[in-house]
Amino acid sequence: MLACLAPLCGHADIDESEYEFKKTVRSAVERKRLASEFRAAQQAEAEMARQEAAREVLRLAAEKAAWDALPYPVRLTQTRCTSCHSEDNYLEQRHNRVGWELVILRMQYLNDAELQDGEGGVIASHLAANYPQTAVEALAEAARQLGVALLPIALCLGWRFARSRRGGKS
Numbered sequence: 001m002l003a004c005l006a007p008l009c010g011h012a013d014i015d016e017s018e019y020e021f022k023k024t025v026r027s028a029v030e031r032k033r034l035a036s037e038f039r040a041a042q043q044a045e046a047e048m049a050r051q052e053a054a055r056e057v058l059r060l061a062a063e064k065a066a067w068d069a070l071p072y073p074v075r076l077t078q079t080r081c082t083s084c085h086s087e088d089n090y091l092e093q094r095h096n097r098v099g100w101e102l103v104i105l106r107m108q109y110l111n112d113a114e115l116q117d118g119e120g121g122v123i124a125s126h127l128a129a130n131y132p133q134t135a136v137e138a139l140a141e142a143a144r145q146l147g148v149a150l151l152p153i154a155l156c157l158g159w160r161f162a163r164s165r166r167g168g169k170s
C-alpha cells in the first residue's frame with residue numbers, strides 16, 4: 001500500500017515555491033504581452049479615429065466646395081425655399097415668371113417665408129428659366145393671367161353696358 005503511494009509522495013516533493021515562482025514569471029510575461037497587445041489595439045483604434053476624422057474634414061470641404069460652385073440663384077432658392085418644405089414642393093410645379101412671383105408673394109404673405117428685398121425676383125426668374133413649362137402649360141397659364149388682369153376692365157365695361165341699357169329704357 002505504502003509502496004503504491006510512494007510515487008505520489010515523490011511528486012509532492014517538488015518545491016512548491018519554485019512552482020509558484022515559475023507561475024508568477026509566466027504570468028508576468030503574459031501580463032506584459034497582454035498589456036502591449038492592449039496598447040497596440042488602443043493605438044490602432046486611435047489611428048482609425050484620426051483617419052475617420054480626416055476623411056470627414058475632406059468630405060465637408062468637398063461638400064462646401066460643391067455648394068460654393070453652384071450658381072447664386074440656385075443656392076438662394078435652396079436656402080430660402082427648403083426650410084418649410086422640400087424642393088419637390090415647388091420643382092414639380094411649372095410657372096412662368098409672373099406665376100412664380102405670385103407663388104413667392106403667397107409664401108411671403110400667407111406662409112411667412114422671409115426674403116430680403118430683390119431675392120423674390122432672383123428666385124422667380126431662376127425657377128421660370130430652369131424649369132420650363134410645356135407649350136400647353138405656358139398657354140394655359142398665360143390665358144389665366146390675362147383673364148385675371150382683364151377682369152377689372154371686363155367688370156367695368158359690363159357695369160357701364162348695364163347702366164347704359166337701364167338709362168336707355170327710362
Ligand code: HEC
Binds near residue numbers: 081084093106112113
Ligand atoms: C415659412 C415657410 C415656407 C417657406 C420659407 C416657403 N414655403 Fe412654400 N409652402 C409653405 C406652406 C405652408 C405651403 C402649403 C400651403 C400653401 O400652399 O400655401 C407651401 C406650398 C408651396 C407650393 C405648393 C403650393 C402651390 O400652390 O403652389 C409651392 C410651389 C411653394 N410652396 C413654393 C415655395 C417657394 C418657391 C419658396 C421660396 C421662395 C417657398 N415655397 C418657401 C411654406 C413655406
